[in-house]
Amino acid sequence: MIEIVSAGALCTVQDFGRMAYRRYGVGTAGAMDQLALAAGNLLMGNPLDAAGLEIPVLPFAVRFQDDLSITVTGADCRIELDGKPLLPWWKHRARAGQVLTLGSDGCGFASGARSYLLVAGGVDVPEVLGSRSTQLRGRFGGHQGRALINGDLLKAGVLTSASKLSCEGYGLVPPVVALPASAYYQANPTATPQVTAVRVLPAAEYGAFDDVSIQLFWQTDWKITAQSDRYGYRLAGPALSMKTALETRSHGVVPGVIQVPPGGPPIIQMRDAQPSGGYPKMGTVIEADLWRLAQAPAGSRIRFVETTYTGALEASRCASDYLRKVDHLVPLFGALNA
Amino acid sequence: MTAAPLHPEVPRISLLGTSALLFEAPGPLDIGQQRRIWALASLTQGWPHIQEAVPGMNNLMLVFSTPPENLAPMQAALQTAWDDTNRMENDGHAPGRTVELPVVYGGAAGPHIADVVAYTKLTVDEIVRIHTEPLYVVYALGSHPGYCYLGGMDPRIATPRRKVPVVNLPGGSVSIGGIQTGVSASDGPSGWSTIGRTDMSFFDAQCIPPAVLAPGDRVRFTVQRIDR
Amino acid sequence: MPDPKTVVNKDMLEANWRQIADWLVDTDIELAELSGPGWQVRLLREAGYEPQSRNVPGRNATWPDQSTSGSPGHVIVKGTVAGVFLDRHPLRTSQLAPAGAQVRQGDILGLLQIGTVLAPVMAPVDGVVAGTLVSSGAMVGFGADLVQINPGEASWKST
Numbered sequence: 037m038i039e040i041v042s043a044g045a046l047c048t049v050q051d052f053g054r055m056a057y058r059r060y061g062v063g064t065a066g067a068m069d070q071l072a073l074a075a076g077n078l079l080m081g082n083p084l085d086a087a088g089l090e091i092p093v094l095p096f097a098v099r100f101q102d103d104l105s106i107t108v109t110g111a112d113c114r115i116e117l118d119g120k121p122l123l124p125w126w127k128h129r130a131r132a133g134q135v136l137t138l139g140s141d142g143c144g145f146a147s148g149a150r151s152y153l154l155v156a157g158g159v160d161v162p163e164v165l166g167s168r169s170t171q172l173r174g175r176f177g178g179h180q181g182r183a184l185i186n187g188d189l190l191k192a193g194v195l196t197s198a199s200k201l202s203c204e205g206y207g208l209v210p211p212v213v214a215l216p217a218s219a220y221y222q223a224n225p226t227a228t229p230q231v232t233a234v235r236v237l238p239a240a241e242y243g244a245f246d247d248v249s250i251q252l253f254w255q256t257d258w259k260i261t262a263q264s265d266r267y268g269y270r271l272a273g274p275a276l277s278m279k280t281a282l283e284t285r286s287h288g289v290v291p292g293v294i295q296v297p298p299g300g301p302p303i304i305q306m307r308d309a310q311p312s313g314g315y316p317k318m319g320t321v322i323e324a325d326l327w328r329l330a331q332a333p334a335g336s337r338i339r340f341v342e343t344t345y346t347g348a349l350e351a352s353r354c355a356s357d358y359l360r361k362v363d364h365l366v367p368l369f370g371a372l373n374a
Numbered sequence: 375m376t377a378a379p380l381h382p383e384v385p386r387i388s389l390l391g392t393s394a395l396l397f398e399a400p401g402p403l404d405i406g407q408q409r410r411i412w413a414l415a416s417l418t419q420g421w422p423h424i425q426e427a428v429p430g431m432n433n434l435m436l437v438f439s440t441p442p443e444n445l446a447p448m449q450a451a452l453q454t455a456w457d458d459t460n461r462m463e464n465d466g467h468a469p470g471r472t473v474e475l476p477v478v479y480g481g482a483a484g485p486h487i488a489d490v491v492a493y494t495k496l497t498v499d500e501i502v503r504i505h506t507e508p509l510y511v512v513y514a515l516g517s518h519p520g521y522c523y524l525g526g527m528d529p530r531i532a533t534p535r536r537k538v539p540v541v542n543l544p545g546g547s548v549s550i551g552g553i554q555t556g557v558s559a560s561d562g563p564s565g566w567s568t569i570g571r572t573d574m575s576f577f578d579a580q581c582i583p584p585a586v587l588a589p590g591d592r593v594r595f596t597v598q599r600i601d602r
Numbered sequence: 603m604p605d606p607k608t609v610v611n612k613d614m615l616e617a618n619w620r621q622i623a624d625w626l627v628d629t630d631i632e633l634a635e636l637s638g639p640g641w642q643v644r645l646l647r648e649a650g651y652e653p654q655s656r657n658v659p660g661r662n663a664t665w666p667d668q669s670t671s672g673s674p675g676h677v678i679v680k681g682t683v684a685g686v687f688l689d690r691h692p693l694r695t696s697q698l699a700p701a702g703a704q705v706r707q708g709d710i711l712g713l714l715q716i717g718t719v720l721a722p723v724m725a726p727v728d729g730v731v732a733g734t735l736v737s738s739g740a741m742v743g744f745g746a747d748l749v750q751i752n753p754g755e756a757s758w759k760s761t
Contacts, residue, residue: 058428058437059415060585061515061559061577112693123691123710126720146693164579173562174519176579207713207720213692214718240388240396267563284535285403286516286523286554288428288435290393297565299537312430312516312523314535314551315565320391348392349441358718365719 037101038155040188041135044093046265048170049159049178049190050307052085057165058288058311065169065177066307068092068150068266068330071211071355072110076154078362079107079127079208081196081370086158087168089184092150092266094139100130104192105156105204111148111331114141124151126207148212149333157193172266172308206369211327214358220341231257232332234325235343235351239293239317241282249276253318257337258302264334266308271301271338276318284314292321292329294340304329324351385456387449394437395445397452403553405525407432408513410459412589417455423448429514429589431523431554470512470591475557477506477548479570481601486567490533490550501569502600504528505548505555512591520559520577520585524593527555539565546571548595557593572598676732679749681742683721685714689738692720699731699749711749714742729753 040047050073053066067073067090074084094113100106107127108115115122118134130136138151145151161168161179170178179188220233242250258271276296289295293305295315304321305313306329321329322343332338343351386398397414399407411434415427418436425439442448479502480487490501510524517523532553543549543564548557551566558564559576572595576586587593681687689697689712699711705725712723712734732750736742 055437056426057584058426058435059515060519060583061517061521062519062584124693165584171519171579173560174577174579175560205722205724209715209718209720210693237389237391239390240386240398284552285398285431285433286514286551287396287398287430287433288390288394288437288516290390290435290437292391292393297535297537297539310517311428312435312514314431314554317390320389320393322391323393345389345392345445349443352392352441361718365717369719369721 038104038159038190038192039099039101040184040186040190041097041099042186043096043184043188044091045183046093047089047091047096047184048172048182049087049161049168049184050090050170051087051158051168053169053307054165054167054171054177061311062165062171062174063308063311064291065167065171067152067169068307069110069152069327071327071359072152073154074359075125075208075211075362076107076109076152077158078359078366079109079125080105080154080156080158081366082154082156082158082193083196084359086154086193087161087178088152088154088159089190090150090152091138094144094151095142096138096151097135097140098153099135100132102132102192104130106130106136107154107207108136108138108151109154109208109210110151111145113139113145113151114143116140123207125210127204129204145333148331150330155192157195160191160193203370208362208366211355211358212331215354218341220339228257228337231337231339232328233339233341234329235322235348236294236319236340237322237343237345237348238319241278241284241296241316242318244278244280244282244316245296245318246277246279249278252276253302254340254342257339259337260332260334262334266306268306268309269304269329269332271303273301275299276302278316282316284316286312286314288312289317290320292323292326294318294320306330322348322351324348324355327355385453387452389445390435392438392441394435395448395452396433396435397456398433399456401432403432403525405511405513408511408525408589410456411514413459413462414452414455417458418452421448421451428516430516431513431525470588472509472592472594473574473587474594474596475548475572475574476596476598477570477572478598479505479548479600483571483601484548484569486536486549487569489536489567490531490569493533494531496531498600498602501531502597504531505550505569506595506597508594510555510593510595512587512589512593514589515585515587517556518558518560518562519579520587522556522576522587522591522593524555524557527553529553533567535565536567539563540568543568544571546573548572570595675753677727677729677751677753678735678747679711679723679726679751681714681723681744681746681748683714683716684742684744684746685716685721687723687734687736687738687740687742687746687748688713688715688720689734699725699734701731701733703731705729705731705751711751712738723748725749725751727751727753 050067053064077086112124164177175181218233252274256273258273261270263270297315382400419427423442425437428435508526510526512522513525514523535551545560547568548570549566549568709725710722714721729751
């Protein structure tokens, strides 16, 4: 069992999310940084989409009641097991009784916005509507349909044969290093590296915005306000206007859709957003860059970069290739160290 | 500024990133078009590359399991399938059931009814009478678990969506957003104007299907009371 | 050059390794390995290496690893795979084993990157880090000499 000793706000159990129930009004939920979840699972010998803990606020502490292989992926911070420093994105062995702490130094995330704790066997909570993700709005899924609090007990799942055979003591090159940096930075060498560039495909109402607004959309370093969370990222920046008012009908949306409510700044729909909405859409952040968005903290800035459908597919391929390589190499290293 | 209704004259297909396609039916919001959307959803749910077909208000979102390399064939197939729905004898959709929802209008249950009064220039009693008169059709579910988008609202009580969405609306809230009306099934944020509240439960995650109402069902609002 | 018929044994090498290394520098030989029962010597050409202490026997010459019985000298930690040597984790700015750091057997002194995986370079003994023998970011072969430790009792203070 895994005992939550100290959890900040909005720490939830997530897997990839619910993929077949949007038509009942059930949003997908799921990990904001799916790449971190997936890579961590592969390191554990778990199925790609086993459930883990998403930790967006530090400090955080858990006690392991049994021996367990673990890893912390996503954003880096001070990671310690019984006070001993651990490497991030690394497979460690936790012994029964040991306490894992994240951010005990009070310094927050070194960079990025959320960490993931993956354990061998995955976090074993009941599946609801095909997923172990926490559906906060509907109050179901994950651990009792809510964020974790001190004292909560979670079970680790049954080990797969892959996770049984492999040992600890090796790790992964994180995607922020392994995946190619956005071409935006190459094309704009004076751009601040602290600005997260995310690629966007224009959406249906793109052409209904006036030319000035379209230019502002692409050229602004939008600030992610403190009112940003799993539901959506509320941005601060110049006002965007439409040429004419549109009758907007409720329609399905996906994470990454950039809505522009009239009179308001853009809101990027994230994993806990409503599965449908009616505000005009300027564009959609491509699926391959959602993890970059997930790791952009409140207070930081983002830049939208126009891409093509083909370019977006290529970006998705890079991410899949990374996971494929991890999936290929991890079992070899597990066997080596055994 | 009055919203000039600008709806597409021909079906429009657009992208939602690499995650989904959005198909929008042409013309004004209409139950005939919605029946065709239901039929299109049934047709496309089993297509390769499609994870889920999600009806909206006279539109359909097709979420990709994996995005197709080339969009043109799917766009063409979608257009053809849409045309086919016009020729279908029936929409393959079993007639729905009718549900009555008693509503407490106004007062604490309807905190934004004053906004509807201000915008429409109608009285609370007129708004309630107009809201309870039609037999609404469930066009689609969305927004949050169990939430039904209802069609058939009288445009006389249409009120634009709020510029700044309300952060937390209680479950059971009966609201108006633009020319649509609906009932929230759980607490959460909303950009619509709330005019009343009902006690019915709309969703159970342990059931299959988990939603109580389905597209094609009909809803009649009744007046439990009007609070001033 | 010594007469090729001269018997090459461990004693002969111990007496003459410095001369042998000097001769090899002027050739285009990158790597020379000599071994016998119970011993192995590898001489590897590498640019830019600066000896960290007086006890280092010279450019890249190594003796078999010292036992942990406290014998004098130093221990060279070799890589277990070919890859890119990193002296710090890609997400972090601080070196894993800065010169002077006290380490325990099993502590991670550096990393070897192979594709998307990072393998550890671990201290085989307790001791004090003398320094890294390759630059961070350098591609190294299997068994390359990576870090030097001066073994001994770590005056370990638990944190």
